[in-house]
Amino acid sequence: NIAARARALLGADSQFGDRLMIDNYRSTGKRAEALSAIRALRKRFTADEGLRRLEATVLAELGRIDEAVKLMESRWATTSPAVSAFDEFSDLLYISDLASRHGRPAVAVGAAQKALTKASDADRRQIAQLSIASALQRSGDHKAAEEILRALLVQTPGNPIALNNLGYFLAERNERLDEAVDLIRRALAIDPTNPSYLDSLGWALFRSGKIADAERELRKALRYDSSSAAANEHLGDVLAKKGELAEARRYWQAALANAGSAEDIKRLNEKLK
16 A cells, blocks of 8 residues: 555655545545554554544544543643643644534533643633634634633734634624724734735625635635635635526535535535535
């Protein structure tokens, strides 16, 4: 197989072939096979924490969030000095993101709130607060999410992530769209090539009925990150609104190929029908 041939060529310490095989399994929807391959690879590279996260990600993609959380938490049980407070902080944010994207908002909020207690400086506290806001937004507690982001913007008015996230959340809810566009443009003034911010702007413009402007920004986002599931889906929505259904399908299919959650996959399949 690919992995065995790569090891023969590159040596037993190479993960290249195995990673290629795992990526291929995931991109073709064979997540059970990807999980088996990751677990086999982890037996060879027991200290590789990136592989632990990859296994947790695939478990989440299979709908096995509780197993993913336990796998991430198992590292903290050790008394090894290699497991620092920063490692736990980072892992908790990773758990929050996984749970948020895979339909477990309560787990996501709890992990992000615990990460906040592990934050050792102001920057990490802000990162944790951003994660809490994202998890609350997904849970449906829009008011609490907005309050956190507005408080962050009082503390650091030029925080581009908070500016973008608040703008995007407003656009998602179809509320105060002029403010949403302004917030996202302020984020882009700080980081003008950020594909996530460009996607947010395109989506807010689409919600505002500015179809041509939305298409321009979304195409720009995809020039910087062609694999973005969100930007591909949003551009597909714009093209569908224009009546260009064949082209819309092409972008929805690209979004589906890069979708990471069961909720996203279900929504995209409905559009493709």
